[in-house]
Amino acid sequence: MADENGKPKTKLLDELEKGPWPSFVTEIKKTSDVSPMCDDLMGQLELSYEERKGHWKHGGIVGVLGYGGGVIGRYSDIPEQFPKVAHFHTIRVNQPSGWFYTSDALRTLCGIWERHGSGLTNMHGSTGDLVFLGTKTDELEPAFAELTAAGFDLGGSGSCMRTPSACVGPARCEWACYDTLKLCNDLTQAYQDELHRPPFPYKFKIKCSGCPNDCVAAVARADLSVIGIWKDDIQQDDKAVSEYAAAGLNIQKDVCDKCPSRCMSWDGGKLTIENRECVRCMHCINVMPKALQPGKERGAALLIGSKAPIVAGALLSSVLVPFVPAEELLDTIQELVKRIWEFWDEYGKNRERVGELIQRVGMANFLDAIGLDPAPEMVSAPRDNPYIFFQKEEAK
């Protein structure tokens, strides 16, 4: 199975090194010089490709004292053949808000992982966490001790509040309608118990996007999506609009005609926006960033219920609170989350996400339970859907 250098033969995996894009195979092979686990990792994966069958067992329970999550147990089902990856646990490390690191911090993290694990990382996992791939049970506590000494903590796994994540927000983006980085950090600090000691029927994710472009895909993945939005009019610089037109931008075709609510018109010299009809899709702002900007009255919309398809199918979030001013966000979210958790904890089935619970009991019952009144913004197309329920006697 091995070539003359003692490296495993990886005929199928080598195919993944071809082409102009980065390859995880190349990266793992490079790391194999410093990390002996990598050869067995490649060997087992090649075997999986040959047999079209995974060789990781499902559902190990390992961890560090005091925490109920943060480590995902992985064991090979053929440890005799690949002893160096008999254990190959993953550690999730809570990322800094917006994924900003100093070079020193990155070196420290990589150093810790070369001492206590395979040296392989995933920067970052789709949860947002920094993912340390591959270690033995005995190395978990020492790795955790070094991480905490360096100022890092584990992220969430299992039926807990998962590590909150946020887009880069106001650090690099003028469209951020609230401070996503601060909110993400505040929520992380506020919910340390729920993050590290899984209390729920299933996972609960909060993701913070600064504007409706939604760079962390909160609307598709977070049980509670916090998406920046403005309440007043789009800020418009007419001179800059003319400059775009002069530079060759077809404003009618590429801006007005693409507006989903057709709220813009262009007469060849002046762009007029009917702001009351605007659905905050961001298209015009994305096309003409120098001319248009989100309004000045900024905050966020809170949406509930999205999830990826694991147990049941995928869901997108739907609007729960249409607008919360930026300065009231943290308090509002904490109050809302408290009520949502109480209801979900009481009525949620094992491994039922909050979005699935809402589907099962109905949005009306859910709103009633958390003490919110229904609002037209909760309906995807209120203009097409009169949103009026006639009682039987009224319909005669």
Next chain:
Amino acid sequence: MPTFEVNSHQYDVDEDGFLQEPGIWNQDVACDFATTEGVEQLTEAHWKVINYLRNYYLQFGIAPMIRKLCKETGFKLNEIYQLFPSGPAKGACKLAGLPKPTGCV
């Protein structure tokens, strides 16, 4: 199959150290497994949790949900972690001789 040896007792366990044969459980088993989960001495509070888990498992064949465990034993979740530092799933269930709880990562 790995084995776990302590106090001259020997148990067949899975790779995470959970008892393979739940039927052989008795109180000595809980004391033996306590040594691996950071539990120094089993107090009345520990036994309350262990016995609840044990009885629930014998009745329903699975481990209870966390909320139910807290409600029925009267312990808050962080109190359970104080009793069993490795947590209700890895710690308390292991001492109660339950097979490894399944769940999503």
